[in-house]
Amino acid sequence: MDYGIDISHHNAVDDWAAVRGNNITFASMKLTEGRTWVDDAAGTHVAGARGAGIMTGGYHFARPGPIDPQVGHFAWWMGQHGLKEPGNMWPMLDMEDPEIPDPNAFIAEFVRLLRIATGVRGVLVYASLNWFQNIIDPNLWAGDDVLLWIARYNGDPGNPGWGHPRLALHQHSDAGQVPGIPGGVDRNATVGGYTQAAFTL
Numbered sequence: 001m002d003y004g005i006d007i008s009h010h011n012a013v014d015d016w017a018a019v020r021g022n023n024i025t026f027a028s029m030k031l032t033e034g035r036t037w038v039d040d041a042a043g044t045h046v047a048g049a050r051g052a053g054i055m056t057g058g059y060h061f062a063r064p065g066p067i068d069p070q071v072g073h074f075a076w077w078m079g080q081h082g083l084k085e086p087g088n089m090w091p092m093l094d095m096e097d098p099e100i101p102d103p104n105a106f107i108a109e110f111v112r113l114l115r116i117a118t119g120v121r122g123v124l125v126y127a128s129l130n131w132f133q134n135i136i137d138p139n140l141w142a143g144d145d146v147l148l149w150i151a152r153y154n155g156d157p158g159n160p161g162w163g164h165p166r167l168a169l170h171q172h173s174d175a176g177q178v179p180g181i182p183g184g185v186d187r188n189a190t191v192g193g194y195t196q197a198a199f200t201l
Contacts, residue, residue, distance in 0.1 A: 001157065001158050001189050001190050001195075002025050002026065002189070002190045002195050002196040003022075003023050003024055003157070003187070003188065003189050003190075004024055004025060004026035004027055004028070004055075004169075004187075004188045004189075004196070005024055005026075005027050005028075005176070005178060005181075005185050005186055005187055005188065006027065006028040006029070006030075006092075006171070006186045006188060007027065007028075007029055007030070007045055007181075007186070008029070008030035008039055009030070009039050009042075011041075011045075011181060011183070011185055012181070012182055012183075013045065013048055013181050014180055014181070014182060015179070015180035016048040016049055016051060016052035016054065017052050017180070018179040019049075019054065019178055019179065019180040019181060020053055021179065022178050022179050022180070024178060025055060025196060026054060026056075026057065026089055026196050027045070027049045027054050027055070027056055027057070028056075028057040028059050028089055029041075029042045029045045029046055029049075029057070029058050030042065030058075030059055030061065031058040031059065031060060031074060031078065031081065031083075032060045032061070032070075032073050032074045032077050033060070033061035033063060034061070034062075034063035034065070034073075035063070035065065035066070035069045035070055035073055036073065042058065042077070042081060043080075043081060046058075046081045046082075046083070055087065055089055055200065056081075056083065056088055056089060057083060057088055057089025057090060057091060057092060057124075057199075058074075058077065058081060058083045058091055058092070059091065059092035059093070059094050059124075059126070060073075060074040060091070060092070060093055060094060061094045061096070061097075062093060062094060062096075062097060062100060062106060062110070063097055063099075063100070064099045064100050064101065067106060067110050067113060068113055070110070071110060071113040071117050072117060074091070074114070075114060078091060078118060079118075084118050084119065084201070085201065086201050087200065087201060088200070088201045089124075089196075089199055089200065090120070090122035090123055090124050090147070090199040090200070090201060091114065091118070091122075091123055091124070092123070092125070092126050092149060093107065093110055093111070093123060093124070093125050093126065094126045095107065095125060095126060095127040095131060095136065096127070096128070096131075103131075103136050104136055104137055104140045104141060107125055107141050108140065108141040111123045111125075111141065111146060120201060121145040122145045122146075122147070123146050124146075124147050124148070124168070124199055125138070125141075125142065125147075125148055126148075126149040126150075126169075126171070127148075127149075128151045128152070129150060129152040129160065129161070129162055132162060133162065138164055142164070142166045147166050147167075147168040147169070147194075147198065147199055148164055148166050148167045148168060149168065149169035149170075149171065149188070150167060150169070150170055150171065151171040151174075152170065152172065153171075153172060153173055153174055154172060155172060155173060156172060157170060157187070157189035158170050158172075158189040158191050158192070160172070160191070167191050167192070167194075168190060168191055168194040168198055168199060169188050169189070169190060169191060169194070169199075170189050170190075171186055171187070171188045172187060172189060173186070173187045174186050
């Protein structure tokens with residue numbers, strides 16, 4: 001089992017070496033949201049994690065509205081932070097906004113356009129247990145090179161209580177404790193036979 005974190009500007013990191021020393025081997029950073037919003041802490045987070053030997057990735061928080069400009073926005077910032085290169089994590093699409101009218105269609109089109117924009121095939125799709133059970137159907141869009149990332153805060157890393165053949169990551173806490181990060185942080189673990197190699201570019 002491999003362990004990681006996902007962070008945004010809400011998280012301060014004081015000591016990336018201490019984070020790595022806690023057996024954290026991957027970190028996904030919030031880059032963008034919607035069509036224009038940018039996380040101004042992303043560059044510092046990416047550089048700090050890389051410097052400590054932690055594999056880095058970026059994620060986009062989906063909002064209602066046209067998909068193409070959201071993809072372009074995210075892809076540009078992935079490029080700015082060197083996240084399209086081999087050795088990084090697959091990019092992640094964060095599906096949480098209940099106002100997105102057809103989430104399954106949104107995901108399918110976002111993945112298609114992101115591959116065109118970046119040349120990166122692998123995509124992680126993140127959502128809550130409720131979304132996976134009641135709102136989205138991975139069988140409609142989770143083909144080759146799409147893996148699932150579930151949020152269920154049960155404190156049991158790698159065992160979210162919901163299964164799918166493409167389920168690779170479990171966000172098991174939104175208030176996890178990690179040396180080097182003051183306060184709580186999202187902690188993640190790989191699921192089943194998956195390791196971080198499965199979502200490494």
